[in-house]
Amino acid sequence: MPEIQIMPSILAADFGHLAAGCRRAEEAGADQVHVDVMDGVFVPNISFGPDVVKMAAANVSIPRNVHLMVKKPQDHINAFVAAGSDTIQIHIESVCNIEKTLTAIREVGKRPAITLNPETPAHAIFQCLDNRWVDEVLVMSVHPGFGGQKYLGYVEEKVVEIRRRADWVDIAIDGGIDGETVVPAAAAGCNLFVAGSYLYKQDDMAAAVADMREKAAA
Ligand code: DX5
Ligand code: ZN
Numbered sequence: 001m002p003e004i005q006i007m008p009s010i011l012a013a014d015f016g017h018l019a020a021g022c023r024r025a026e027e028a029g030a031d032q033v034h035v036d037v038m039d040g041v042f043v044p045n046i047s048f049g050p051d052v053v054k055m056a057a058a059n060v061s062i063p064r065n066v067h068l069m070v071k072k073p074q075d076h077i078n079a080f081v082a083a084g085s086d087t088i089q090i091h092i093e094s095v096c097n098i099e100k101t102l103t104a105i106r107e108v109g110k111r112p113a114i115t116l117n118p119e120t121p122a123h124a125i126f127q128c129l130d131n132r133w134v135d136e137v138l139v140m141s142v143h144p145g146f147g148g149q150k151y152l153g154y155v156e157e158k159v160v161e162i163r164r165r166a167d168w169v170d171i172a173i174d175g176g177i178d179g180e181t182v183v184p185a186a187a188a189g190c191n192l193f194v195a196g197s198y199l200y201k202q203d204d205m206a207a208a209v210a211d212m213r214e215k216a217a218a
Contacts, residue, residue, distance in 0.1 A: 002170045002191045004216045005031035006209045007065050009174070010056065011047060011147045012196030018052070019059045021200070026060040028205035032086070033060055034174070034194045036147075039070040042094060043145035050076070050083035057084025065194075067115065067174065069144050070094065074101045081108050089113040089138045089172075092124050102133040111135045113172070118143060118152050122161040129166040136192065137162055141185070142175025147196040151176025156188035163189030179211055186216040 013021025040046040063086035074096040088105045105112040113136035114128045128134045142149035172192035173185045202208040
């Protein structure tokens with residue numbers, strides 16, 4: 001089973017102090033920082049572009065885990081690589097050549113990842129696993145677009161299927177993850193945990209990160 005990692009999502013940080021929000025994640029012992037990119041087309045909300053990844057890269061040494069909720073990710077890979085992304089997650093539901101886009105990410109030495117919305121079945125990404133186009137799968141446990149939504153436990157079934165198919169792959173889960181939902185998500189087979197609102201509302205983020213890590217490993 002791949003290593004357990006905790007990834008705070010800066011979508012929940014104070015936008016007036018975004019650099020401090022990135023540093024806060026690193027100082028809390030987080031493994032990676034998750035950056036949510038939304039184009040207002042693939043999802044109803046608009047958030048960050050490459051310059052925010054650049055800012056994150058200038059402020060932390062932990063890897064930048066970049067979630068592209070955009071309709072045409074292929075058009076933006078170069079910009080996000082140049083900005084300092086380490087993992088780039090594209091959606092299987094997006095409009096692009098999936099193989100080409102994932103391969104382009106790998107060819108520049110970055111980690112390709114494939115993401116699925118709650119309603120998308122596991123088999124939609126099996127070709128990505130079987131051909132090893134990805135190092136990571138991101139399972140959405142909310143409908144993407146906004147932080148602070150309720151965890152959708154029914155996606156755990158899909159995590160079990162993905163884990164059964166690929167014991168080597170990192171499986172991340174994103175949406176409504178907290179000190180409680182981390183437990184069933186880990187039991188299903190997730191090893192990477194994105195948490196936005198839960199971690200940023202803590203007085204002691206380090207304690208919450210350690211607690212999540214411990215619960216996921218139990
Ligand atoms: C949702 C984003 C998530 C979001 C998670 O579209 O992809 O990464 O920031 O936020 P919480 O943890 O608050 O559900
Ligand atoms: Zn995300």
